[in-house]
Amino acid sequence: MSTPTKTVKTSVRPARALALLAIIILGLIGTALVQGVDSVRLGLDLRGGTSVTLQPRASNDSNKITSAAIDQAVTIIRQRVNSLGVAESEVTAQGSGTNRQIVISVPGDSGRRVVDLVGQTAELRFRQVLAESAALGGSGTDTATPSTGIAADLNARFAALDCSNPANRQGTGADSPSETIVACSRTGTSKYILAPAEVLGQQVSKASAGLDQQGSASWFVSLTFNGEGTSAFGALTSRVTSLASPQNQVAIVLDGLVVSAPVINEAIPSGNAQITGSFTQVEAEDLANVLKYGALPLAFDRGEVQQVSPTLGSDQLNAGLIAGALGLGLVVIFSLLYYRALGLVTVGSLAVATLLVYLLFLVLGETIGFTLTLAGIAGAIVAIGVTADSFIVYFERVRDEAREGRSLRTAVETGWARARKTIIVADMISLLSAVLLYIFAVGGVRGFAFTLGLTTVVDLIVVFLFTKPLLSLVIKAKFFSSGHPLSGFSAKSIGLKNSGSQSSSSTVEA
């Protein structure tokens, strides 16, 4: 210690780095406490729930896929999902621009309703009935009554339509409002020829579900039209009310299926109407919600529907945790076997990295809605390797420097100067792949990419603020600097030929 000032200088640096790390950790703990979070938000695949990925469908008519249309669809779907009242439901668009998918996640077991509700395009139209038939078969023998005044091809399509086939009762929403169409009833018991739409879903200003107190006690949906809708509906009802059956009926068509086709007994100029059908309470409420929150501006295909039961969820969580513990354990054992006491620095660094990652999971769950999925856990486990890699790059570099004849204390510093660059470049590549995976992926892949990227950043923090400073400190201990056989820096493990020169070269500049 001949020059105290310089000694102070070298020992302050590691202390400062460790202090900075402590501040970061305490800051994260503080944030988590302030937010009041005590557990990591788990994805649906780890706790059970349903997720639906919707893919905008390019349709030939006016519905072009635009970024604004997707945003609007997200808003509408979000309202629909929220109307289910399931806590922590999420609706997000993933991807960029018009090339986006909408991902809906609903925890718990209300999955089926979600799937049915969110995908509905909910194109509501009011059409005059031109012909009706109760027959179901597609044998070609059913003719429309009345069949006069209807184009031959429509009659043929009407005759061929088999409403007993479930495929014809799916509600495609493909009915063009300006055309005369053939359609099945929702229950499949009747089929219709319908005139072009005169009142549209957008002209509905209010919708609610109600229970018919008299007689049948069945559920219905009440509608209130806006100004435009009121006059259009008034004109439609006053025109058809004097016609012969079935043309005095107005069909209420939802997504291309006739929900009900009531007979219009009198003109309805008030702008209030009711849809009756054989609704259950849930169906009536869902329909009212769909009408209230409007039709989707786009048609969607269900890209993927995934329903995970809570049992499978907890199985997957356990498997992920076991794999993580096992992976961590193997790396620790390898480090200790290969690097001896130096391996303890690795173990400590991994412990710090694990703590940081856990705290970040906690805090990010609250701040940016990060949820941990199975793929995310896999990303974090894979990152154990990346993190440990950078320690090895550093330690091997230190050994290389020692092989060059440097003292261990010097090697720790010169080795760092070189290893630092390798570690940064390698981590940048890792980060780059994580970022690109994140941008170009949907669903689970994004979870993987996110944790991989996050843990790479944590790796940089740990190596710079923990591993290196710690090594600088412990190398001062005689156990390490003298190259004790168990230190991981012994002449034998480094591979120096004459172990005798090792101690001398560590004190005297060769």
Place this chain on the structure above:
Amino acid sequence: MATLSGLGGRLYSGETSFNIVENRKRWYSISAIFLLISIGALVVQGLHLGLEFKGGASYTVTKPGVTIEQGRAAADNFDIPGEAVVQKIGDDKIRIQTGALTPAQANAVENVIVFTFGVPVESIDTQLVGPSWGEEITKKAIYGLIAFLLAVMLFLAMVFESKMALAAIVAVVHDVLITVGIYALVGFDVTPATIIGFLTILGYSLYDTVVVFDKVRENTKSVTANSKYTYSQAANLAVNQTIVRSANTSIIALLPVGAILFVGAGLLGAGTLKDLSLALFIGLAVGTYSSIFIAPPFLASLREKEPAMQALAKRVAARGGAPIVAEVKPAKAVSTGGPRNQPKRKGRK
């Protein structure tokens, strides 16, 4: 383990040396054979695509004592076109897979399952994939791959040199092709999780290659000035000096991936964890090989074509070749860290 360290020391000094770069024709031939087999397998057998790519539905029922026969009986009542595949997973699970279903068909199938097995609908693990979904994710994966390769090439060309970038990319493409080839050959299922695995291999393989190239660059910095080594010899020394490090980083990377594979395949039977880790495991192994046996030799091949390097090779040959001996310290530039060392050395005395 200690012997591996000792080997590391001998490799570092050049006392022990593998002629990796010099024997590049051998590695090229081996890789060429593997690549041909891979491409052949891809063309002849193709990849075994999972549900997510073909479209379809998968229902997993968990119930103690459930049998395949019960599953088949349920599947017979589905009333859907095409064949349903029934699989037993573990002791108490069966999985029924069908072709792509319309929402109405899916509901009908769920009802049949609920009726047949007497389980609540919430307890069925379901996955429905639309027929166009696979195209979408494939498209995204390909965009991701192209963007990644371009970005990495630019990055490496900036940080290292353009020929290193090229060699690194060649090694990565090599890794992905062989990994995909193994998938085609063995017939493992390719799922989106597998694709994540493939894409992650890119990053990993490059990580390894970067570590080796860093040393190559260091050793070859002043190679023309010294005239002691040809570029290939200097590069070979670098590979030998980093071989222990590469082996270690690969083992360390493989350990956690192996743990995921073990747990994913053993405890869960199938799914994200297994698919992901299997792709990573195979890819990592191939990546380790290429970062030692393909990337540096290929880089040397590229550089040896340069007139300056050919002239260097002639000069070295004229001096009777350069025996790689222990006292040579190729890493001259190390002394950049020098000034910082002084105070510490004094401090120790």
